[in-house]
Amino acid sequence: MTHIADDPEILESYVVGRMEEKNRSAWDDHIAHCTPCREAVDRETLLIAGIRRVGRDDVKNRINSLVRRSREDHSVPWPRIWSIAASLLLIIGIGIVSRWMILRNESVAVPPPARQDVVPHGEQHNAKAPAQREELRNTAPPPVQPSPSRSATAVVQQEVDAVPSPVEKRMDEAERVTGEAANAPSALADLNVAAQKIDNEARSEKAKAAKLGAIEKMNLAMLSKDSDSVRVLLLPSADSLTPGGTTINLNQQPATLIRREPAGIVITLFFPPTDTDALRTTPRFQRVSSDSGIVIVGERRFGIRLPAKD
Amino acid sequence: MAVEPAFLSQDAELYTQIVQGNDKALVRLYDQCRPAVAAYIRRNHGTHDDAEDLLQEAIAILWEKIRCGKFVRNAALRTFVVAVVKNLWLRRLARKRREATLDPSEDATPDDAPSAIDIMMEEEETDAVRRAMDNIGAPCRTLLLLYYYEEKSMEEIARTMGFANADTAKAKKYQCKKRLEALMNPSRAEDGRMP
Numbered sequence: 001m002t003h004i005a006d007d008p009e010i011l012e013s014y015v016v017g018r019m020e021e022k023n024r025s026a027w028d029d030h031i032a033h034c035t036p037c038r039e040a041v042d043r044e045t046l047l048i049a050g051i052r053r054v055g056r057d058d059v060k061n062r063i064n065s066l067v068r069r070s071r072e073d074h075s076v077p078w079p080r081i082w083s084i085a086a087s088l089l090l091i092i093g094i095g096i097v098s099r100w101m102i103l104r105n106e107s108v109a110v111p112p113p114a115r116q117d118v119v120p121h122g123e124q125h126n127a128k129a130p131a132q133r134e135e136l137r138n139t140a141p142p143p144v145q146p147s148p149s150r151s152a153t154a155v156v157q158q159e160v161d162a163v164p165s166p167v168e169k170r171m172d173e174a175e176r177v178t179g180e181a182a183n184a185p186s187a188l189a190d191l192n193v194a195a196q197k198i199d200n201e202a203r204s205e206k207a208k209a210a211k212l213g214a215i216e217k218m219n220l221a222m223l224s225k226d227s228d229s230v231r232v233l234l235l236p237s238a239d240s241l242t243p244g245g246t247t248i249n250l251n252q253q254p255a256t257l258i259r260r261e262p263a264g265i266v267i268t269l270f271f272p273p274t275d276t277d278a279l280r281t282t283p284r285f286q287r288v289s290s291d292s293g294i295v296i297v298g299e300r301r302f303g304i305r306l307p308a309k310d
Numbered sequence: 311m312a313v314e315p316a317f318l319s320q321d322a323e324l325y326t327q328i329v330q331g332n333d334k335a336l337v338r339l340y341d342q343c344r345p346a347v348a349a350y351i352r353r354n355h356g357t358h359d360d361a362e363d364l365l366q367e368a369i370a371i372l373w374e375k376i377r378c379g380k381f382v383r384n385a386a387l388r389t390f391v392v393a394v395v396k397n398l399w400l401r402r403l404a405r406k407r408r409e410a411t412l413d414p415s416e417d418a419t420p421d422d423a424p425s426a427i428d429i430m431m432e433e434e435e436t437d438a439v440r441r442a443m444d445n446i447g448a449p450c451r452t453l454l455l456l457y458y459y460e461e462k463s464m465e466e467i468a469r470t471m472g473f474a475n476a477d478t479a480k481a482k483k484y485q486c487k488k489r490l491e492a493l494m495n496p497s498r499a500e501d502g503r504m505p
Contacts, residue, residue, distance in 0.1 A: 008484070016458070046432065047491070048458050050439025055459025057440070059370040060363075063336055070337045 004031065005040035015044045229264030230306075232283035232295055237270030253302055254278075260307050267295060267304055321387045328376050340369060343391045350392070351399060360399070368394035378461050405429055442493035450486030457483055 004011050004027055013019040014027055031037045237255055255270040267285065271278040278297050285304075287293040295302045327335035343365055351361040368391045375381035381390075408429060443451055453471060456462045464476035464483075473479040 016461075046435040047439060047494075049432075050436045051443065051454050051458040051490075053436050054440050054443045055455045056367070056370045056374065058455070059373055060366040062333070063340060063366050063369055064362075066333050066337045067340050070334075070341075 003034060003040070004037045011040060011044050012048075015041060015048055230285045230287070230293065231264060231266045232285050233266065233268040234279055234281070234283055234297065235268055235270050236273040236275075236279060256302070256304065258304065258307060265306055269295065269297065269302070321383070324387055325376065325383065328373060336369060336373065339372075339387055339391065340365065343369075343388050343395075346388070346392050347395050350396065354399060354403075356399065360402075361395075364395045364398050364402075365391070367398055368392075374459070438494050439490075442490050445493055446486065446490055450482075450489060453479070453483055453486050454490065 004014060010019070010027075014024060019027070027037075031041055257268040257270070259266045259268075269278075269283070273279075278300070281298040284296045285293050286296060288303075291306045291308060293304050293306060295304050324335050324339060328339075344361075347365045347368075348358065348361045351357070351364065371394055372381065372387065372391055443454070446454075449471070453467060456467050456470060457464075462470070464479045467483070468474070468476050468479040471479065471482075473482065
């Protein structure tokens with residue numbers, strides 16, 4: 001053997017240091033003077049050093065992975081914790097919002113009143129009911145002042161004729177309030193009570209008015225009978241008796257003669273002879289009161305004051 | 311009978327676990343050495359990554375020596391690791407200074423320290439071997455590492471890898487080495503080196 005490269009095992013043993021000492025010294029002297037051997041030794045050295053470098057890198061990588069794994073095992077998984085916390089917060093937030101929405105819907109479940117002028121508060125309506133009656137009382141037309149010669153029945157009759165609407169107004173008001181109370185929520189019990197009161201008052205007044213009406217009808221019937229004993233005569237007048245002579249004046253009160261006879265009262269009206277329309281008309285008498293009445297001649301009407309009975 | 315120092319007792323336990331192949335012992339040793347190593351590297355113009363890399367390198371060297379039976383317990387394991395880190399850092403600093411030098415005449419040092427070109431060629435060769443080892447296949451890779459890195463005997467290799475005997479292991483090792491050189495031949499050819 002001339003060169004160390006001729007035997008790979010010798011070359012390897014020399015490079016890795018497993019050659020016996022005496023052989024190694026001999027090869028040291030040879031390699032110092034032999035370029036091919038020296039190059040072979042260099043190549044073998046680099047090859048083995050490279051293999052050892054790979055081995056050491058494997059150990060380093062294993063240590064690195066062990067250390068990282070140890071840190072991961074002992075470290076606090078903040079990302080995982082934060083993600084779990086965020087999920088929990090989201091769930092809690094959804095629950096809170098849902099609960100709030102449910103409570104909000106329940107609070108607005110009561111429908112608003114149908115009409116704006118209906119007072120939802122019972123006390124406020126109770127305070128208004130008397131005021132409402134007061135208002136109706138105040139808005140009613142003042143009663144007609146009766147004349148001293150007229151009877152109480154006539155006064156009532158005139159009041160009834162002059163004021164037909166208060167009862168109707170109260171009835172309408174009662175119906176309106178009753179209707180509003182019916183539409184209002186059940187919680188408006190006070191409103192219903194007040195409306196019922198008004199209704200009751202209106203009904204009583206209606207009954208009262210009906211009673212008065214019945215009385216008046218009876219009185220009128222009696223007056224109609226009295227009017228049968230009154231006779232009306234229409235005669236042409238002489239020129240000296242008519243205030244306007246022969247001139248026809250439709251608005252002028254004709255001359256009138258009123259006589260009380262045992263059979264009744266005779267009313268004679270004198271018209272101008274040229275007023276043939278009046279003379280040819282059948283007159284009628286309509287008693288207004290016990291001492292007055294209206295004579296109807298065609299389209300004309302004349303008020304007559306009847307003499308009192310002896 | 312002299313009482314064994316406390317640190318040796320703790321180190322003994324750690325040493326025993328490393329010998330037995332307990333990876334957790336390496337992690338414990340790593341955590342023990344990290345503060346001192348980080349402080350030293352920072353003081354000497356190094357970074358956190360430098361400290362991490364050198365500490366891993368030093369523990370790997372310790373592991374090699376322990377597994378090869380070449381480690382002499384005359385000091386605490388942490389002391390050994392920190393000392394190795396300091397040597398590695400100084401060597402790295404020296405290499406950086408040499409690599410920065412482009413004029414070969416300035417790189418001609420009288421001592422036996424490798425020049426910048428030598429360092430670069432060495433690193434290039436190491437990268438070639440690393441690439442070839444990645445492509446050689448797992449059985450050959452393991453066999454070559456057991457023999458050249460862990461310095462196991464052929465009998466141990468035959469037992470570990472399931473060969474019939476030591477001679478079979480030896481023949482297999484020879485074949486894998488040739489295969490490795492063949493994979494490295496293209497690099498050698500580009501460099502104009504003789505195969």
